[in-house]
Amino acid sequence: MKMAEILDAKAVRYAAGASSKKRLLQNLSxxxxxVYDIKADEVFSALQARENLGTTGVGRGVAIPHARFETLDRIVGLFYRLEKPVNYDSLDRQPVDLIFTLLAPANDSPEHLKALAMVSRTLRSEDNCSKLRANSDPQTLYSILTELTTSKAA
Structure with missing residues (x-):
């Protein structure tokens, strides 16, 4: 699986920030x-329900919110780099500025897990995160993400 298969260039954004985790999830929705023609209220409800199970803020300024949908036929992603980090109730209690959201079909467990692992691997690297944090142009961010995972995918 490659990042370019799940991430549309129009789904990559650089944003000033969000006033709260809830507002960030609404923006993502x-x-x-x-970008993907999925109803925003359904996305928000699903992401919020997943957060209620436990935070998707994995630490070091990174969050990977994710949810499943009956209406999707493939895995899709969104990436935000925030200028101003937002409190996300992360495991390490640090605010987040790199957010990769995965939306998957309800019945696609193996592929969903592969996508989650790919994103996690990519954002676990300090070098990768530094490259992303050093850029604010959405097209550049998209290029970085797709090149990183294409050259380092397992």
Whole structure:
């Protein structure tokens, strides 16, 4: 699996920040509707329900919110780099500025887990995160993400 298979260039954004985790999830949901034609209220509800099970803020400024949908036929992603980190109730209690959201079909467990592992591997690297944090142009961020995972995918 390659990042370019799940991430549309229009789903990569650089944003000033969000006033809260809830607002960030709403922004992501609206972007999902714009890019992937998934109803924003359904995305928000699913992401919020997943967060209620436990935070998807994995530490070091990274969050990987994810949810499943009956209406999807493939895995899709969204990436945000925030100028100003937002409190996300992360495991290490640090605010997040790199957010990769995965939306998957309800019945696609193996592929969903592979995508989650790919994103986690990519964002676990300090070098990769530094490259992403050093850029604010969405096209550049997209290029970095797709090149990183293409050259380092397992």
């Amino acid at each position: 609206e972007q999902a509707e714009t």
